[in-house]
Amino acid sequence: METTIALYSHDSVGLGHARRNRALAYALAEQLPALTGTAVRGLLIAGHPDAGRDPLPGGWDWLVLPGLTRRGDGYVPRRLGTDADALRDLRSATIDAALSVLRPDLLVVDRHPFGIDGELLPVLRSQRARGGATVLGLREVLDTPRVAAAEWERLGGAEHVARHLDAVWVYGDERVYDLRRTGELPPALARLATTTGYLGHGRPAVRRPRPSTAAPDPFVLTVLGGGSDGTELARLAVRAEPPAGHRHLLITGPQMAPAEVTELQALAGERTTVVRTAPDAPELTAEAAAVLCMGGYNTIAELLVTDTPALVVPRSRRRQEQRRRAHALAAVGALETTEITDLAVADLTAWWDRAVTTRAPRDGVDLDGLSVVPPLAAELLAATASTPAEVSIHAV
Structure with missing residues (x-):
């Protein structure tokens, strides 16, 4: 049976x-x-x-x-x-x-x-x-x-x-x-x-060994979900300066337009690597010194099981789902959030410098x-x- x-x-x-x-x-x-x-x-x-x-x-x-x-x-x-x-x-x-x-x-x-x-x-x-x-x-x-x-x-x-x-x-x-x-x-x-x-x-892990997209430690991570609506945030992230002694890995998502990925790769400095996908993104989130991301459900669920400091910049067009999620979790201290209109390259550089010296325990959230x-x-x-x-x- x-x-x-x-x-x-x-x-x-x-x-x-x-x-x-x-x-x-x-x-x-x-x-x-x-x-x-x-x-x-x-x-x-x-x-x-x-x-x-x-x-x-x-x-x-x-x-x-x-x-x-x-x-x-x-x-x-x-x-x-x-x-x-x-x-x-x-x-x-x-x-x-x-x-x-x-x-x-x-x-x-x-x-x-x-x-x-x-x-x-x-x-x-x-x-x-x-x-x-x-x-x-x-x-x-x-x-x-x-x-x-x-x-x-x-x-x-x-x-x-x-x-x-x-x-x-x-x-x-x-x-x-x-x-x-x-x-x-x-x-x-x-x-x-x-x-x-x-x-x-308990989410399913990807199989090891890790692919070549993995950044050497220590590193900061930008992850944009599917990527179809992440270009504006990616353009800020790729121009920000990673903290001293850190590299920056930016995962655009498989649905970002190829021309936009090419543009980001051209803008990237020598300490920033831009890739379309990384099958081990949840593991990378856990290993990163700090994470910049959007506010989709799966990205946040994978983030919450780690103690990686996070700045969430939610999508605000069409739906308010990501913004409401980010603000609710920020209210209980699980992450930080800001609007894309309030974030400049210098702000992100400063946040990374501060965040990599901290951790973010999230024991109070049911996961x-x-x-x-x-x-x-x-x-x-x-x-x-x-x-x-x-x-x-x-x-x-």
Whole structure:
């Protein structure tokens, strides 16, 4: 007997959603068999080709969908020569066909309960008809309460969303930030919600030996997540002077435009190295004397498990998620933050000089989400196993 798990992420911008699901896959593969008494297999459904390059636990695999990317207020095909509606239908049918064969006991959907433009709605109906459980996984910050409320309404309202779910897992520490209290999570969904702690401790490490991108110690590090919106901060960082006796490693992210990476490499001084990617970025974060970064969930989760001093410069365009996360964590002393408009090259040079003489313990933040999720999954699997599947036209 096997337990089958599917994890979905839409991945229109960056790889944060897929990386979160990958961390969950490793935790579930390692811990769930002892809790359920069954072997565990799984499928990660992603929407960016780079996601499938990352290894998974034994018995797990990627299903990489044709990609979508954001344009204006909507989504368009990233590469495929078709219109958005046709691509949505293709993605929806592909997911539904795969899960009809695998029949997952548990489906975890990251951030967008109905996927992009409703592509998951048929999938959720099929999952419910089969008797499988469905969880919505949320990062600890969504956006301003007003923006979040408008998004729930566009989906048909919180009550409508809740009818498709068995649980909501919030991957954060409610003592730092509680989206149930801010109003980002309406009551109908808050009733289903459990906060897990940040998905920090226990993230899958990359394989050694370390690649040649590793900087010699001591060094300061700039890391920009996917990199699609990190050019402005990178231009400041590459011109700043590393502290005496230190080098500077700048990881642009794989989605920064090649021309911008070339520009940064030309601007870099002799003590600064600019690379597009480094698979061991979490290890580099732990080993750095200080870190400059943006405020994406995965970057912050990897940072919080270290004692590396950090200056977080959040993205402020389109969403306020990164800014709200950075300010909440700064309020509990876990990091420092500033706005890009308030940061000059001289400011960054001065911050590095000061930061490399300090450390930043973060013992007060709950970082154990990856050990909390498997028992939550086991409890949900036991509950749904005792509940008969819905009889519907889809089941018939």
